[in-house]
Amino acid sequence: GAVVSQHPSRVICKSGTSVKIECRSLDFQATTMFWYRQFPKQSLMLMATSNEGSKATYEQGVEKDKFLINHASLTLSTLTVTSAHPEDSSFYICSASPAGADTQYFGPGTRLTVL
Amino acid sequence: GENVEQHPSTLSVQEGDSAVIKCTYSDSASNYFPWYKQELGKRPQLIIDIRSNVGEKKDQRIAVTLNKTAKHFSLHITETQPEDSAVYFCAASIGEKLTFGTGTRLTIIP
Numbered sequence: 250g251a252v253v254s255q256h257p258s259r260v261i262c263k264s265g266t267s268v269k270i271e272c273r274s275l276d277f278q279a280t281t282m283f284w285y286r287q288f289p290k291q292s293l294m295l296m297a298t299s300n301e302g303s304k305a306t307y308e309q310g311v312e313k314d315k316f317l318i319n320h321a322s323l324t325l326s327t328l329t330v331t332s333a334h335p336e337d338s339s340f341y342i343c344s345a346s347p348a349g350a351d352t353q354y355f356g357p358g359t360r361l362t363v364l
Numbered sequence: 365g366e367n368v369e370q371h372p373s374t375l376s377v378q379e380g381d382s383a384v385i386k387c388t389y390s391d392s393a394s395n396y397f398p399w400y401k402q403e404l405g406k407r408p409q410l411i412i413d414i415r416s417n418v419g420e421k422k423d424q425r426i427a428v429t430l431n432k433t434a435k436h437f438s439l440h441i442t443e444t445q446p447e448d449s450a451v452y453f454c455a456a457s458i459g460e461k462l463t464f465g466t467g468t469r470l471t472i473i474p
Contacts, residue, residue, distance in 0.1 A: 281460055283460075283461075283462070291466075291467075292453060292464045292465065292466050292467050293408065293453065293464045294464075295461065295462070295463070298460070298461065340405075342407060342408070344462075346460065351396040351398075351413070351415070351457060351460075352398065352410060352413065353398075353410075353462060354410070355400075355407040355408050355409075356407060357406065357407045358405075358406070358407055360405075
């Protein structure tokens with residue numbers, strides 16, 4: 250149980266374009282999902298907390314207009330990187346917790362490369 | 365906010381020996397401490413966790429200890445095997461929000 254999927258696994262795009270990443274909880278409902286960014290050989294940095302039916306909560310230093318988050322259902326959250334630039338190239342990972350649980354289960358991640 | 369420090373950043377251990385990774389946290393309100401293992405290019409996988417009302421927890425070759433007074437917790441891996449080679453992250457949680465340590469790259473030497 251507690252499986253989280255993410256799509257796409259890899260994406261290469263041109264500078265200035267937008268990229269949408271989907272995160273799904275497959276066998277449980279998640280009122281809250283989390284989006285992380287991980288640069289090579291670094292730790293996971295929380296970008297934002299995605300709340301079903303309400304606005305996401307962004308961490309300090311993360312531009313909410315650049316990283317658009319939508320959590321329209323209890324099993325799906327999306328992250329859209331708008332006007333992507335090479336410095337946005339990174340590994341983006343989502344996570345979710347079943348209701349009432351502390352444990353976060355991670356998606357497989359999306360490697361974004363912006364040319 | 366919470367700050368989690370993790371040491372060492374790299375650790376090489378002879379196969380069969382034990383490995384210990386240590387973390388400290390800053391916020392005494394943190395109450396949940398998971399450990400994740402991440403292989404290159406893959407998702408972090410939960411390997412063990414401990415809550416603040418427990419001092420020690422063990423699962424086969426893996427154990428975690430928590431000292432709430434000192435605000436530190438440790439991961440212990442015994443009888444290490446080559447497949448234990450990976451990056452390990454500790455984390456501390458207040459409510460739902462996890463703060464991760466900087467990671468430890470563990471290499472098991474055959």
